[in-house]
Amino acid sequence: xxxxxxxxxxxxxxxxxxxxxxxxxxxxxxxxxxxxxxxxxxxxxxxxxxxxxxxxxxxxxxxxxxxxxxxxxxxxxxxxxxxxxxxxxxxxxxxxxxxxxxxxxxxxxxxxxxxxxxxxxxxxxxxxxxxxxxxxxxxxxxxxxxxxxxxxxxxxxxxxxxxxxxxxxxxxxxxxxxxxxxxxxxxxxxxxxxxxxxxxxxxxxxxxxxxxxxxxxxxxxxxxxxxxxxxxxxxxxxxxxxxxxxxxxxxxxxxxxxxxxx
Amino acid sequence: xxxxxxxxxxxxxxxxxxxxxxxxxxxxxxxxxxxxxxxxxxxxxxxxxxxxxxxxxxxxxxxxxxxxxxxxxxxxxxxxxxxxxxxxxxxxxxxxxxxxxxxxxxxxxxxxxxxxxxxxxxxxxxxxxxxxxxxxxxxxxxxxxxxxxxxxxxxxxxxxxxxxxxxxxxxxxxxxxxxxxxxxxxxxxxxxxxxxxxxxxxxxxxxxxxxxxxxxxxxxxxxxxxxxxxxxxxxxxxxxxxxxxxxxxxxxxxxxxxxxxxxxxxxxxxxxxxxxxxxxxxxxxxxxxxxxxxxxxxxxxxxxxxxxxxxxxxxxxxxxxxxxx
Numbered sequence: 370x371x372x373x374x375x376x377x378x379x380x381x382x383x384x385x386x387x388x389x390x391x392x393x394x395x396x397x398x399x400x401x402x403x404x405x406x407x408x409x410x411x412x413x414x415x416x417x418x419x420x421x422x423x424x425x426x427x428x429x430x431x432x433x434x435x436x437x438x439x440x441x442x443x444x445x446x447x448x449x450x451x452x453x454x455x456x457x458x459x460x461x462x463x464x465x466x467x468x469x470x471x472x473x474x475x476x477x478x479x480x481x482x483x484x485x486x487x488x489x490x491x492x493x494x495x496x497x498x499x500x501x502x503x504x505x506x507x508x509x510x511x512x513x514x515x516x517x518x519x520x521x522x523x524x525x526x527x528x529x530x531x532x533x534x535x536x537x538x539x540x541x542x543x544x545x546x547x548x549x550x551x552x553x554x555x556x557x558x559x560x561x562x563x564x565x566x567x568x569x570x571x572x573x574x575x576x577x578x579x580x581x582x583x584x585x586x587x588x589x590x591x592x593x594x595x596x597x598x599x600x601x602x603x604x605x606x607x608x609x610x611x612x613x614x615x616x617x618x619x620x621x622x623x624x625x626x627x628x629x630x631x
Numbered sequence: 632x633x634x635x636x637x638x639x640x641x642x643x644x645x646x647x648x649x650x651x652x653x654x655x656x657x658x659x660x661x662x663x664x665x666x667x668x669x670x671x672x673x674x675x676x677x678x679x680x681x682x683x684x685x686x687x688x689x690x691x692x693x694x695x696x697x698x699x700x701x702x703x704x705x706x707x708x709x710x711x712x713x714x715x716x717x718x719x720x721x722x723x724x725x726x727x728x729x730x731x732x733x734x735x736x737x738x739x740x741x742x743x744x745x746x747x748x749x750x751x752x753x754x755x756x757x758x759x760x761x762x763x764x765x766x767x768x769x770x771x772x773x774x775x776x777x778x779x780x781x782x783x784x785x786x787x788x789x790x791x792x793x794x795x796x797x798x799x800x801x802x803x804x805x806x807x808x809x810x811x812x813x814x815x816x817x818x819x820x821x822x823x824x825x826x827x828x829x830x831x832x833x834x835x836x837x838x839x840x841x842x843x844x845x846x847x848x849x850x851x852x853x854x855x856x857x858x859x860x861x862x863x864x865x866x867x868x869x870x871x872x873x874x875x876x877x878x879x880x881x882x883x884x885x886x887x888x889x890x891x892x893x894x895x896x897x898x899x900x901x902x903x904x905x906x907x908x909x910x911x912x913x914x915x916x917x918x919x920x921x922x923x924x925x926x927x928x929x930x931x932x933x934x935x936x937x938x939x940x941x942x943x944x945x946x947x948x949x950x951x952x953x954x955x956x
Contacts, residue, residue, distance in 0.1 A: 391724070
């Protein structure tokens with residue numbers, strides 16, 4: 370019995386199957402990691418209620434405003450730790466076990482992207498539902514919400530790809546943890562997650578405009594509002610998509626570099 | 632197929648002026664087990680990584696089952712099985728799931744992947760544990776699963792990189808038996824790396840002794856030992872005998888050399904220890920210095936290593952074990 374060449378779709382399917390089986394064996398992880406966004410949602414929702422009354426704020430209530438903020442922030446923080454799982458696989462020898470099989474390198478990266486996309490989408494939906502139960506209003510309807518989930522998935526994939534790249538190239542857990550801790554808050558608060566750009570001091574506004582987390586937020590808020598701003602959603606969505614493609618390509622490239630450096 | 636593995640002049644440098652391989656060449660014939668013997672850091676794992684397409688050499692050429700590892704890595708991957716030092720099995724998945732997935736990665740359809748997994752679980756005595764997560768396995772069970780994982784697609788060439796490191800003696804013996812059985816399988820060639828002399832002696836049909844990134848000598852274990860100056864003979868007395876008397880008695884015997892007397896112990900070398908000992912004991916009796924005990928030792932691979940690498944294998948081990956390369 371000689372092995373058949375394993376194509377990219379088949380390889381991607383089986384590597385994804387493996388990851389989703391692992392998730393199915395331990396679904397509690399998905400729920401447990403939701404604790405933090407819950408706290409953000411309800412604590413910030415209560416704490417900053419008054420913000421909605423500021424002139425020029427726009428949204429009807431602060432809760433309405435921060436649901437997309439929390440969804441995107443959750444996608445950022447959840448996925449920025451993807452590299453830790455990759456470290457496990459490197460240290461355990463699992464990555465090398467796959468690299469000596471006919472499985473395509475792209476399939477290994479694709480499987481990661483699909484798993485991160487699915488778990489991010491699942492968690493985003495849970496946050497949206499809980500926000501709705503707490504009284505948040507989504508004037509953009511199902512279309513707007515679908516765009517929000519898609520934007521969360523894209524920014525999540527970007528962060529996961531960067532985190533994996535770091536794991537493959539630096540191969541050090543402390544670096545991953547350190548960078549995450551250092552970057553999570555600035556990435557989130559120097560974006561329009563919790564405060565509309567119009568109300569920001571001008572330097573923060575400039576930073577926020579260039580921040581990919583804001584692109585994800587502008588895409589979703591553009592689609593979620595009662596009068597959707599489709600040009601803004603499309604423009605920011607395109608930037609985000611381009612960044613996603615670039616970072617996934619970087620992750621694939623870093624697998625090759627990893628091979629050269631071991 | 633002429634050679635299962637053919638590597639010529641492999642060179643690999645690592646950052647920081649570390650020359651892991653310095654012109655290493657080996658060949659492995661179909662159905663042969665070649666043992667790559669050497670201390671940690673000699674370049675054994677680097678050789679395996681190059682031959683299994685994980686890394687590229689800085690110079691040299693290598694072909695596995697006739698496929699060039701640099702130009703046709705995809706072809707090579709389809710015909711090799713690899714059991715590396717780190718297990719790589721999914722600890723949370725069951726042994727069976729690990730095997731079925733591995734079969735899938737080699738393109739086996741579902742029914743065949745499941746049948747092959749069942750076959751291998753039975754063969755490696757893992758049937759009872761088949762459905763349990765791998766993290767509950769003992770070290771020996773895990774290692775047997777690793778070998779099974781390497782065999783799922785019936786490779787032509789199997790790489791075993793330090794397969795028994797860290798196993799208890801019982802688990803080692805059982806894995807040795809499995810590996811010895813593999814050798815009989817339809818033309819499966821095996822490259823085994825080890826720093827255990829007894830393991831190389833027991834399993835390898837042919838040995839390549841590696842030191843500082845190159846092969847210093849190759850041959851069968853017995854052939855290599857036979858090239859040394861015969862067997863070692865050790866004689867002991869209850870009390871230290873007068874040296875001149877002993878030397879005079881032994882000097883008359885043909886074929887005994889390299890005599891060293893140290894207190895009440897003597898060692899010497901002779902071409903055939905078993906036939907030399909009776910004459911030696913008789914000569915000592917006649918000289919009035921009868922021996923209390925005499926033993927004959929076949930030359931060990933450690934002696935071989937000493938001869939070709941210029942030091943004992945145990946001494947060659949780095950004091951602080953760096954990462955395996």
